Amino acid sequence: xxxxxxxxxxxxxxxxxxxxxxxxxxxxxxxxxxxxxxxxxxxxxxxxxxxxxxxxxxxxxxxxxxxxxxxxxxxxxxxxxxxxxxxxxxxxxxxxxxxxxxxxxxxxxxxxxxxxxxxxxxxxxxxxxxxxxxxxxxxxxxxxxxxxxxxxxxxxxxxxxxxxxxxxxxxxxxxxxxxxxxxxxxxxxxxxxxxxxxxxxxxxxxxxxxxxxxxxxxxxxxxxxxxxxxxxxxxxxxxxxxxxxxxxxxxxxxxxxxxxxxxxxxxxxxxxxxxxxxxxxxxxxxxxxxxxxxxxxxxxxxxxxxxxxxxxxxxxxxxxxxxxxxxxxxxxxxxxxxxxxxxxxxxxxxxxxxxxxxxxxxxxxxxxxxxxxxxxxxxxxxxxxxxxxxxxxxxxxxxxxxxxxxxxxxx
Numbered sequence: 001x002x003x004x005x006x007x008x009x010x011x012x013x014x015x016x017x018x019x020x021x022x023x024x025x026x027x028x029x030x031x032x033x034x035x036x037x038x039x040x041x042x043x044x045x046x047x048x049x050x051x052x053x054x055x056x057x058x059x060x061x062x063x064x065x066x067x068x069x070x071x072x073x074x075x076x077x078x079x080x081x082x083x084x085x086x087x088x089x090x091x092x093x094x095x096x097x098x099x100x101x102x103x104x105x106x107x108x109x110x111x112x113x114x115x116x117x118x119x120x121x122x123x124x125x126x127x128x129x130x131x132x133x134x135x136x137x138x139x140x141x142x143x144x145x146x147x148x149x150x151x152x153x154x155x156x157x158x159x160x161x162x163x164x165x166x167x168x169x170x171x172x173x174x175x176x177x178x179x180x181x182x183x184x185x186x187x188x189x190x191x192x193x194x195x196x197x198x199x200x201x202x203x204x205x206x207x208x209x210x211x212x213x214x215x216x217x218x219x220x221x222x223x224x225x226x227x228x229x230x231x232x233x234x235x236x237x238x239x240x241x242x243x244x245x246x247x248x249x250x251x252x253x254x255x256x257x258x259x260x261x262x263x264x265x266x267x268x269x270x271x272x273x274x275x276x277x278x279x280x281x282x283x284x285x286x287x288x289x290x291x292x293x294x295x296x297x298x299x300x301x302x303x304x305x306x307x308x309x310x311x312x313x314x315x316x317x318x319x320x321x322x323x324x325x326x327x328x329x330x331x332x333x334x335x336x337x338x339x340x341x342x343x344x345x346x347x348x349x350x351x352x353x354x355x356x357x358x359x360x361x362x363x364x365x366x367x368x369x370x371x372x373x374x375x376x377x378x379x380x381x382x383x384x385x386x387x388x389x390x391x392x393x394x395x396x397x398x399x400x401x402x403x404x405x406x407x408x409x410x411x
Contacts, residue, residue, distance in 0.1 A: 065166055067121055072170040075178040077116075077374050080123040080159045082184040084152035093321060093358040094199040099183055102354075105364025109380075111371045119375065121178065126162035128154040129207060133161065136210035137203045137237050139194045146201060153201040156184040160208040163351045168216050168306070171347050179339055179374050180351035181311075182208075183367070187355040189231030189310045190256065197233065198256055205308050205353045206237040209244055212306055219243050222304035224295065225250070226287075226334060227312020227355045228322035230259030230275065234310065240269040245302045249290055251315070251324055252277035252401075261404055274298060276405045279397040283317070283325030283390065284333075286398040291337055293402055297411050299341055307342045307350045313357030313366045317389050321358050325390055329381035331366040335373035 065072070072078060083099035106112050113120045134143040134157060146153060163180035170177035188205060190198030205223060212218040223238075225231040225248040235258065238244040250259055265273035276294060278286055299307070313319070315326040335352075342350035352370070357363035365384050372379060405411070 065169060067123060067166070069169060069173065071118065071121060072166055072178060073173060073175050074118045075121045076119045076376075077181065077371060078121045078123055078163060078166050078178040079181040079183055080126060080163060082152060082156040082159050082182075084156065084185045087150070087152050087186060094186065094356075096185075097360060098185055098357070098363065099354075101360040101364045102183055102367050105368050106371060109368040109371070111368055111375075116375075120371075123159075123162055123166060126155075127158050129157035129161060129202070130154075133157065133207055133211060134202050136214065137193065137206045138191070142194045143202075150201060153186055156182075156186060156188070157202045157204050157207045159184050160204045160351065160353055161211045164208050164212050164216070164306075164308075167349055167351055168212065168218070171349050176343065176348040179342070179348065181367075181370070181374075182351065182353045184354055187312075188353070189225060189227060189234045189312075189355050190229070191233045192236060198229065199356075200233060203233045203237060205231075205310050206234050208351065208353070209238070209306075209308055213243070218305045220302065220304045221245070221306045221308060222299055222302055223247065223308045223310065224338065225310035225312070225355075226315065227310055228315040228319070228324055229255050229312065229356060230277075231310050231355070232256050232258040235259065235263065235273060235275070238269065239263075239265050239273055240267040242268045242272050245272045245274070245298070245304065247274045247276075247295060247298060248310075249276045249278055249287070251282075251322060252279055254323070261401075261408060264408065271409070272302075274405065274409055276401060278324065278401060279394045280323040281325055281391060281394050282398055283393050284327055284330045285393050285395070287326065287330055288333065289398065289402060291334070294405060294411060296337075296341065298409070299345060303345060305346050305349065307338065307346060309338060309350065309352040310355045311352045311370070312355035313363050314355075316357070316359060316362040316366060318359045318362040319357065321356070325393065327381060327385045327390070328362070328365050328369045329379060329385055332369040332373045332379040332381055335370040339374060 081099055085096045088096040113122050131143050160182045163182055167177045167180050186201045188200045188203045191200035191203045209221050220243050222245045228251050230250040231248055238246050259275040263275045314322045315324040317325045342348050
């Protein structure tokens with residue numbers, strides 16, 4: 001199944017260009033066209049004062065945060081949401097029920113601020129991303145057309161930026177910051193500079209990475225992408241950038257057909273892109289080996305100042321769009337290990353971004369497990385996972401893939 005869409009731009013009276021036609025290339029274009037018809041951006045000021053910088057009396061820049069810094073210092077998780085309720089197409093897997101299902105799951109698991117008080121903070125008053133924010137990754141013609149059409153996509157991008165602000169601001173106070181999670185849609189890791197792609201409008205994680213560099217002076221950023229599909233948009237955004245290391249594990253042969261072993265970056269960025277396609281049927285054993293043998297040594301060698309994670313939950317064995325065998329336990333261990341890695345290498349600076357995950361039950365359970373890992377609590381995966389759904393993993397093929405990537409990247 002393909003989800004490609006082409007946009008055709010037309011001139012406005014002021015000489016700028018705006019999307020005037022969506023060329024049909026499959027189901028996604030129908031979905032996208034419906035969204036274009038339904039949404040108009042609210043141009044009035046929302047009054048939000050977060051993820052922005054203001055000048056102080058002494059000439060230094062001060063952060064305007066959505067919650068007091070003292071609360072962030074006491075928190076262990078800070079998350080925000082953008083459910084994009086109006087951004088929906090009937091029977092489409094990337095539907096507007098995804099984020100509400102996650103929130104319902106967190107509520108039932110008693111993992112929300114109502115039950116966890118100061119340990120878990122929900123950041124709500126964040127501003128939308130601006131054209132300039134998005135244009136750090138995407139072309140301005142594309143951004144300006146979308147700005148006039150999809151306010152929710154701008155809100156999703158702004159949410160990630162606000163979490164980066166909160167995490168970095170807390171870390172600068174000398175304390176380990178809370179770990180961030182942007183529970184947002186539409187997802188972003190497939191969006192390319194001039195077009196939407198694969199359910200994605202703007203590259204949320206790529207925009208947050210550029211924001212961290214440009215607004216906070218963070219130089220080296222590691223992006224880990226464990227979605228079942230290759231994050232081609234993020235891959236392309238930083239393919240020649242030596243300061244952003246993009247590391248993707250994904251199902252071999254899946255959509256969008258990119259992310260080969262040989263795609264390692266180019267120019268100054270050669271060697272800072274790592275793509276590890278995993279054979280169909282790979283599961284918990286495969287991911288544990290990949291983490292220990294590939295992700296950890298790569299991260300230790302790169303020495304990032306910030307870790308961002310494209311957290312796709314469509315690798316779950318029950319997900320309808322993938323062919324891997326991840327479980328709730330897999331996602332618990334990934335979250336636990338990434339948190340530990342961030343603490344070791346960059347003072348705990350880490351933000352997760354929701355990407356895929358289309359079985360609402362496995363999505364909500366897996367994110368609840370992720371929250372438990374962030375809080376340092378025991379996993380409940382043994383009660384949630386059903387081993388009857390699992391088959392033997394392709395161990396030999398996994399070992400061959402790991403050996404190939406370790407040789408190619410001198411790990």
